[in-house]
Amino acid sequence: MNATTTDAAQLPVVVIGAGPAGLAAAAHLVERGIEPLVLEAGAQAGAAVREWAHVRLFSTWDEITDPAAEKLLAPTGWLKPDASAYPTGGDWAEQYLRPLADALGDKVRLGVRVTGVSRSGRDRIVDADRQAQPFVVHVAYADGREERLFARAVVDASGTWATPNPAGASGLPALGEKAAxxxxxxxxxxxxxxxxxxxxxxxxxxxxxxxxxxxxxxxxxxxxxxxxxxxxxxxxxxxxxxxxxxxxxxxxxxxxxxxxxxxxxxxxxxxxxxxxxxxxxxxxxxxxxxxxxxxxxxxxxxxxxxxxxxxVLTGFRPDLSFLDELRLGLDERLQAPVELAPLIDPNQYSCGTVRPHGAKELSHPEEGVYLVGMKSYGRAPTFLALTGYEQVRSVAAAIAGDRESAERVELVLPETGVCGGAGLFDRPHADEATDTGGGCCAPAPSLIQLGTGAPAPSCGS
CATH class of the missing domain: 3.50.50.60 (FAD/NAD(P)-binding domain)
Known part of the structure; x- marks a missing residue:
């Protein structure tokens, strides 16, 4: 398949990852009449969340569903669970993420791993006519097949679950860690x-x-x-x-x-x-x-x-290897977008004090590429699901050319906004939540850091 500069606007937006942020991004794009293509490496939507299915979230159902996603689900007969209840990761995956992926239909492809993203015909050093070229996304299937897909924009919501930090205090695996x-x-x-x-x-x-x-x-x-x-x-x-x-x-x-x-x-x-x-x-x-x-x-x-x-529960880090050919602007410490990093520094903020942010703070020198959700936070363990949903709302608006909406903050965080984090897993009811907790996004070994990162990080690990 070839993509020319004249038809780039007709291409889909590739969303990497069918987790909470990725599926919400797709719902917002659909709401704006833009075709998303969600690529998920796992066999099911919410594959990473399913790996911590036994962990109960700190957040209630009311704090972990996205408004655009709820609108997309409404015609299917989906009923939102008790807003005050605290679900497990398994509940979140089965009662929300799976139905949402089903509602998106063939806009979600499972068992597809993204191995590289670049500008069509341009590696990272080439300036000439760069911004006019569509993105090319190289993917691999479980059966060994490879394919290249073209996109008008790329939203990376692949998270950090697959790359936990090692035991070694230097940030590298301790000697003998891999052998053990x-x-x-x-x-x-x-x-x-x-x-x-x-x-x-x-x-x-x-x-x-x-x-x-x-x-x-x-x-x-x-x-x-x-x-x-x-x-x-x-x-x-x-x-x-x-x-x-x-x-x-x-x-x-x-x-x-x-x-x-x-x-x-x-x-x-x-x-x-x-x-x-x-x-x-x-x-x-x-x-x-x-x-x-x-x-x-x-x-x-x-x-x-x-x-x-x-x-070892020492946090997570983003996998940036398949984005090597893109021009990303990342903070040297947190590996988060440079404008976002000062707002999420765990030395200064907890998840409840990070202010809502959107496309502006998530932008990179490479126009049209966005890291959202847990991945946007790099190594910071302060991520909040509600913040992620505001991120993708703003990003979808920016991709649609609605700068006013992209720059407008439409989220008021509760004072008790929850970080992603793992919790005790045997307390199913809201009135028992004072005895247990979990992550709004992914449990985290550091945890969630949602996520230590069990999926999700905790407000300060």
């Missing part, structure tokens, strides 16, 4: 799964991380330790910093009761002796003893007692 892959996990474990439960029951586990996902792992493994089949379960909690009054969050004073309760549950795991904290420990190596157990070694020379398993 059989005993290292990067997700909050689903202890309702018999095989996973057996993996941790009665064993000693090191949990690395200090965000909502780490809290979730500590709390759930502590519950396992108190159960009939979990006798002998023990944790070592590895923190790169020390323990202070803010380590466990705001507790009962937290504006987000579910998040505060999660921190208190993690504190109880420590106070009750189920988890032994190790502070100021920056992992440099993962070694094995004669029995195959793992020994963590720090940059300062400390070596900890052997453990059976290691759970």
């Amino acid at each position: 892959a059989d005993r290292v996990a990067y997700r909050v474990p689903d202890l309702a799964d018999p095989a996973t439960r057996a993996r941790y029951a009665g064993r000693r586990t090191a949990v690395i991380g200090s965000g909502a996902s780490a809290f979730t792992a500590l709390a759930t493994l502590a519950d396992l330790a108190k159960s009939e089949d979990g006798a002998g379960t023990k944790m070592m909690w590895i923190l790169r910093r020390g323990i202070s009054g803010s380590t466990f969050g705001g507790g009962t004073a937290d504006q987000l009761p579910a998040r505060g309760a999660l921190g208190l549950a993690a504190k109880a795991a420590v106070d009750e002796g189920h988890a032994d904290p190790v502070t100021g420990f920056r992992t440099e190596a993962v070694e094995r003893d004669a029995e195959g157990r793992l020994i963590l070694a720090a940059e300062d020379g400390r070596r900890l007692d052997p453990v059976d398993e290691v759970i």
Whole structure:
């Protein structure tokens, strides 16, 4: 297939990822009469969310559905779940994302992995006639086929779930970390799964991380330790910093009761002796003893007692490899768009204090390409689903040429706006939410960082 500059405006907008932000982007484009083409690497819509199906969100249903998506769903007979209830990731995927993908029909392609994006006939160094060329998107199918697609614009909503941060404090995998892959996990474990439960029951586990996902792992493994089949379960909690009054969050004073309760549950795991904290420990190596157990070694020379398993919940990072031929303007620290980065710096803001933003802050030197959703935040763990929906509303308006709407803020965040984050997974009702939490977007090992990132990041991991 060839695309010329004269027919570029008739091409679809390629949306990468059929998760919450990607499907919402498609709904907004449809609302504006623009043809979207959503490319999802997984076999189902919300594939990443399904990987943390057992995690309950911090957010209620009212905070995790997009208005344009609801309009698209209305003619199908879809009924919005109880707005005050706190769903699990599995609920979100089955009761909202799957129906939304079905409503979009052939505008969503599953099992399609994007391997590269560029300007047609122009690599990143060529200036001549660059902006007049459509985007070319190279894709690979599960059966080995390859194809190139053309687009008028590209919206990357692929998230960060597939690229968790390593255990190594330098940002690189610790020495021996990859070799120990059989005993290292990067997700909050689903202890309702018999095989996973057996993996941790009665064993000693090191949990690395200090965000909502780490809290979730500590709390759930502590519950396992108190159960009939979990006798002998023990944790070592590895923190790169020390323990202070803010380590466990705001507790009962937290504006987000579910998040505060999660921190208190993690504190109880420590106070009750189920988890032994190790502070100021920056992992440099993962070694094995004669029995195959793992020994963590720090940059300062400390070596900890052997453990059976290691759970790394230190956050996520964006995969930018398939965007190499595009001219992106990214902050050197957060790997977020340069105009957005100062607004989401986790050293300055929590998810509830990040102001709504849109196409202007998400723009790049390469006109017509946008990173949205979790991916737009780079390595910052402060993402909020409602903010993501405002992002794609604005981006769709910009693509449609409606600059006034693109620049207008149409979102008023609640003071208790939730970050993405993992939570305890056994409290299904809204009135029990003060005892558990989850991520609005993806759980995060760091978590959510929505997402540590279980899918989602937590407000400060």
